[in-house]
């Protein structure tokens with residue numbers, strides 16, 4: 001699973017004007033899923049791709 005940080009760097013994800021993470025391809029804000037460990041799993045509700053976000 002790619003990290004949020006790397007996806008922001010490569011342009012797969014961007015931040016909108018409210019600092020929310022948005023999938024660049026779909027233009028949708030990401031969902032937050034609890035991974036039950038360190039950090040969060042973020043997913044796009046449209047394309048289903050997931051990214052790992054560390055605190």
Ligand SMILES: [Zn+2]
Nearest residue numbers: 023026044047
């Ligand atoms: Zn997407």
